[in-house]
Amino acid sequence: MNLGELKKAARKRAFALRKAAHSEHRAAASQALRDHLAGTAGQIIAGYLPIRTEADPLPAMEALCTANRIAVPIVIGPGMPLVFREWRPGFRLEEGAFGVMIPMDGAELVPDLIIAPLVAFDRNLFRLGYGGGFYDRTLEGLRQRGAVKALGFAYSAQCLETLPLEATDQPLDGVLTERGVFPRAP
Numbered sequence: 216m217n218l219g220e221l222k223k224a225a226r227k228r229a230f231a232l233r234k235a236a237h238s239e240h241r242a243a244a245s246q247a248l249r250d251h252l253a254g255t256a257g258q259i260i261a262g263y264l265p266i267r268t269e270a271d272p273l274p275a276m277e278a279l280c281t282a283n284r285i286a287v288p289i290v291i292g293p294g295m296p297l298v299f300r301e302w303r304p305g306f307r308l309e310e311g312a313f314g315v316m317i318p319m320d321g322a323e324l325v326p327d328l329i330i331a332p333l334v335a336f337d338r339n340l341f342r343l344g345y346g347g348g349f350y351d352r353t354l355e356g357l358r359q360r361g362a363v364k365a366l367g368f369a370y371s372a373q374c375l376e377t378l379p380l381e382a383t384d385q386p387l388d389g390v391l392t393e394r395g396v397f398p399r400a401p
């Protein structure tokens with residue numbers, strides 16, 4: 216199998232694991248993220264509006280939005296990094312690329328912290344997404360320009376022993392699951 220096929224196979228396996236975990240641990244994961252970030256102030260935090268069986272960061276985003284500015288990702292085109300638009304509860308939404316909801320109005324913000332959805336992660340905190348390379352390109356660009364932290368948000372069941380990797384894959388700074396922060400393998 217070539218790399219693309221290996222990634223596709225890992226994605227398929229992890230989707231099934233994520234789906235099972237989502238029905239069992241959804242509330243616990245949302246609460247764990249909320250607890251983990253409690254007390255954060257004065258930051259620009261990129262969350263996301265969840266699709267399918269992604270861990271749900273909305274309770275944390277709602278709790279954080281008074282002391283911080285919250286943004287969500289927007290796909291502006293294939294091969295492009297994501298941009299982030301300000302989000303608050305009640306903002307008018309429209310459907311963007313890939314069926315993801317995006318705010319209709321809101322300032323474009325550069326995040327200090329990115330809460331990244333994912334399909335699978337590994338013990339070295341590498342991440343597998345839907346295959347567009349959007350978070351990889353975004354993190355590469357932001358890391359070149361300054362300090363940005365990337366926190367993966369997932370169910371612990373989405374941890375695979377090894378992920379097929381390529382040179383452009385950007386590691387996360389941490390992964391938060393319903394069981395807390397996942398340790399990087401020694």
Ligand SMILES: Nc1nc2c(c(=O)[nH]1)N(C=O)[C@@H](CNc1ccc(C(=O)N[C@@H](CCC(=O)O)C(=O)O)cc1)CN2
Binds near residue numbers: 266313333349
């Ligand atoms: N909630 C959420 N918002 C997000 C992302 C995400 O992963 N989750 N993104 C992260 O980048 C961007 C949207 N990118 C996405 C890219 C692909 C698919 C997707 O479902 N892909 C299909 C295959 C698409 C095709 O090629 O036809 C699939 O996986 O089956 C979803 C979102 C920005 N917003």
Ligand SMILES: Nc1ncnc2c1ncn2[C@@H]1O[C@H](COP(=O)(O)OP(=O)(O)OP(=O)(O)O)[C@@H](O)[C@H]1O
Binds near residue numbers: 342345
């Ligand atoms: N910084 C980059 N520059 C150019 N190409 C890139 C970059 N990052 C990723 N890519 C390309 O994007 C494609 C998809 O990457 P990958 O399979 O890792 O996406 P993903 O992490 O699963 O998706 P996403 O980040 O959108 O959730 C790959 O062909 C990869 O080579």
